[in-house]
Amino acid sequence: EVQLVESGGGLVQPARSLRLSCTASGFTFGDYAMHWVRQAPGKGLELVSSISWNSATIVYADAVKGRFTISRENAKSSLYLQMNNVRAEDTAFYYCAKGMGAPRTQLWLPFDYWGQGTLVTVSS
């Protein structure tokens, strides 16, 4: 059974940093693209960042470019999101999502499994 478990959320002050983690199980983590998707309370979904299976391709939403960094450790089946200089508008649930498709293929595929999310609240 595929499982994605996010952690690291919480209350953080504006301009500070936070690191989110996603631990995966039930599939060969190193073979698939991974993504972070966020959802502000009561709002829609927004793709924050994506990383290919081998970390060769990384993309960011314009809203977080230059502030957030996505990374992965395939040996630990783990995905990370380093969030620097956070802003009030970064307040959201952050979901880790697995890319669909055959192993070691392109990044631009649907998200077939999602974690339960971790809430990040940016406030002084």
Add this chain to the structure above:
Amino acid sequence: SIELTQPPSVSVSPGQTASVTCSGHKLGGMYVSWYQQKTGQSPVLVIYQDKQRPSGIPERFSGSNSENTATLTISGTQPMDEADYYCQTWDSTSGVFGTGTRVTVL
């Protein structure tokens, strides 16, 4: 990047057909996925590549995509289908979600 517009809400009676549209410039030339999100839960993929259903998704969910509009159709809608639905596509290097539609089963 492309903008995907959905109606804020759709109401349907149990057993009837619900249609949710997703509009975007030349969307028919891209693959569209649809996600269902029930209150307090994580999104679930219900349609990918315009019309394909992942395993475990009921046959009453179907999809189409042509020109500038993709459509999610729920045939014989059940009360358990009440949820928010989001379309999604990839525009060059940007993953884009639609604005979301609340489907209410009255």
